Amino acid sequence: MKPNLIGGEWVTSSSGVENINPSNTNDLIDVFAQSGRAEAEQAVAAAASAFEDWSLSPVQQRHDILKDIGDTILARKAEIGEMLAREEGKILPEAIAETERAGRIFLFFAAEALRLTGELLPSVRPRVSVEVTREPVGPVGLVTPWNFPIAIPAWKIAPALCFGNSVVFKPAEQVPGTAWLLAEIIDKSGLPKGVFNLVIGPGPVVGQAILDAPEIRAVSFTGSQVTGRIVAEACLRQNRKFQVEMGGKNPLVVVDDADLEVATDAALDGAFFSTGQRCTASSRLIVTDGIHARFVERLTEKVRALKVGPALDPMSQMGPVVDQTQLDQDMSFIEGARRDGANLRVGGERVECATPGFFLAPTLFTDTDPAMRINREEVFGPVATVIRVRDYDHALDLANDTPFGLTAGICTTSLKFSQHFKRHAQAGMVMVNLPTAGVDYHVPFGGTKASSMGPREQGQAAAEFFTTLKTAYIRG
Numbered sequence: 001m002k003p004n005l006i007g008g009e010w011v012t013s014s015s016g017v018e019n020i021n022p023s024n025t026n027d028l029i030d031v032f033a034q035s036g037r038a039e040a041e042q043a044v045a046a047a048a049s050a051f052e053d054w055s056l057s058p059v060q061q062r063h064d065i066l067k068d069i070g071d072t073i074l075a076r077k078a079e080i081g082e083m084l085a086r087e088e089g090k091i092l093p094e095a096i097a098e099t100e101r102a103g104r105i106f107l108f109f110a111a112e113a114l115r116l117t118g119e120l121l122p123s124v125r126p127r128v129s130v131e132v133t134r135e136p137v138g139p140v141g142l143v144t145p146w147n148f149p150i151a152i153p154a155w156k157i158a159p160a161l162c163f164g165n166s167v168v169f170k171p172a173e174q175v176p177g178t179a180w181l182l183a184e185i186i187d188k189s190g191l192p193k194g195v196f197n198l199v200i201g202p203g204p205v206v207g208q209a210i211l212d213a214p215e216i217r218a219v220s221f222t223g224s225q226v227t228g229r230i231v232a233e234a235c236l237r238q239n240r241k242f243q244v245e246m247g248g249k250n251p252l253v254v255v256d257d258a259d260l261e262v263a264t265d266a267a268l269d270g271a272f273f274s275t276g277q278r279c280t281a282s283s284r285l286i287v288t289d290g291i292h293a294r295f296v297e298r299l300t301e302k303v304r305a306l307k308v309g310p311a312l313d314p315m316s317q318m319g320p321v322v323d324q325t326q327l328d329q330d331m332s333f334i335e336g337a338r339r340d341g342a343n344l345r346v347g348g349e350r351v352e353c354a355t356p357g358f359f360l361a362p363t364l365f366t367d368t369d370p371a372m373r374i375n376r377e378e379v380f381g382p383v384a385t386v387i388r389v390r391d392y393d394h395a396l397d398l399a400n401d402t403p404f405g406l407t408a409g410i411c412t413t414s415l416k417f418s419q420h421f422k423r424h425a426q427a428g429m430v431m432v433n434l435p436t437a438g439v440d441y442h443v444p445f446g447g448t449k450a451s452s453m454g455p456r457e458q459g460q461a462a463a464e465f466f467t468t469l470k471t472a473y474i475r476g
C-alpha cells in the first residue's frame with residue numbers, strides 16, 4: 001500500500017483506495033492509503049507549523065527547489081506519463097505532453113520566485129514613504145480533479161510554494177498514482193518537512209476536514225459546480241480566500257467564411273481529445289447556414305475515423321472514459337438527447353476492445369436545439385452537438401446563452417468577426433481558429449459567470465491568489 005505524506009513522514013492507513021485502470025478493469029494498478037479526517041487534520045497541523053519558516057525562506061532556496069521538481073518531472077516524463085495514461089485513460093502522447101506541461105509550470109514558478117517585487121511610493125504626507133509588498137497567505141488547501149492528474153496539481157502547488165505558502169494537497173481519488181509520484185518528487189527536492197502534505201481520501205471526509213480547519217487561509221479547487229459552491233460557501237464562513245474552477249459548456253462558433261479544415265480540426269480536438277473530459281472542451285458547435293452541410297459532413301468523416309482504444313496502445317487516438325460513474329453520466333446525456341429529438345450522427349454507443357474498459361465512441365449530435373439538456377449542462381465526455389444558426393449575430397447570441405463562461409472559440413477568416421467575438425464572447429478565455437481546449441501554462445487561466453470564482457490561476461496572475469498585499473507607512 002502506498003502511503004500519504006504528512007509532516008514529512010510517509011504514513012500508511014488501515015483502509016486503502018484501489019486504483020483501477022479504466023482501459024482494463026482487470027488491471028489493479030496499486031492500492032493507496034486512504035486518509036480520514038484525523039490524517040487530514042494532522043496534515044493541516046503540519047502545514048501550519050511549517051508555514052512560518054517557509055514564509056521567510058530565501059527566494060534562492062524556493063527557486064532551487066521548484067527547479068529541481070520541474071527538472072525531475074521532465075526527466076521522468078515517460079514514466080509519469082505512463083502512470084497517468086494508465087490510471088486516467090488519456091492516450092500516452094497526451095499524458096506525456098501533460099507531464100511536460102507540469103514540469104514547465106514548476107520551472108516557470110522557479111523563475112517567478114526570483115521576480116518577487118513590491119512598490120516604494122511617496123506618501124501624500126510629508127517625510128513619509130509607503131511600501132507595498134506581497135506576503136504569503138498561509139497554509140493553503142489544494143483540491144484537484146481527475147482529468148488533469150498532474151497539470152492542475154502543478155499549477156496550484158508550484159505558485160503556492162513559490163510565494164511562500166505551505167500546502168495540504170488532496171488529489172482526486174481516481175488518480176492517486178500520478179499524485180503520489182509528484183509527492184515523491186517534491187519530498188526529495190529538499191523542501192523542508194511539513195511544507196507540502198499529500199492526503200488521498202474522499203472529498204466529503206478529507207476535503208471537508210480541510211474546509212473546516214481555521215488554519216487553512218486559502219483554498220484552490222477545480223471540479224464540479226456542486227462541490228465548488230460548497231467550497232466557496234465554507235470559505236466565506238471562514239473569512240478565507242478561495243479560487244474555484246467549475247467547468248463549462250464552451251461554444252465553438254463556425255461562420256461561413258471559416259477554413260473548413262481548420263474548423264473541423266478545431267472541433268475534433270476540442271470535443272474529443274482527452275476523451276472530451278476537459279472543462280474547456282468544445283461541446284457546442286454553433287455553425288452558420290452557409291457552411292453547415294460541409295462542416296457536418298467533413299467533421300462526421302473525421303469523428304468516424306477516430307480510433308478508440310486502450311490508453312497505452314500506440315494505435316489509439318482516444319482512450320476510455322475515466323470510470324463507470326462518468327460512463328453512466330455520459331450515456332444518460334446521450335439517451336436524453338435522443339429522446340429530446342437530437343439527430344445522433346456518429347457514436348452514441350460503447351466500444352468493445354480486447355480489454356474490458358469504459359470505452360465510449362466519440363459521439364456527435366446534429367440538428368440540436370439550444371434549449372435541450374445536452375446543450376445546457378456539462379457532459380464531461382466525448383459528446384458534442386451541432387447547433388445550426390442563421391448568421392454570426394445569431395451564433396454570438398447562442399454562444400453566450402449559457403450559465404457558464406470558461407472558454408469560447410470562433411473559426412473565421414474575417415478580422416471583423418474575430419475582433420467582434422473576442423470583445424463580446426462572455427468567457428474568460430477566447431480562441432480564434434483554435435479548439436476551445438488546450439491552454440498555455442504561462443498566462444492567466446479562468447472563466448466568468450458560473451465557471452469560476454476568485455482570482456485567475458497560472459502565469460503572473462497567480463500571485464494575486466497566493467499572496468496578500470501589505471502596505472507599510474514609514475516616517476523617517
Ligand code: UN1
Binds near residue numbers: 147148436
Ligand atoms: C486545457 O484545456 O488545456 O479541468 C486545460 C479542466 C481545466 C483545464 C483545461 N481546468 O479541464
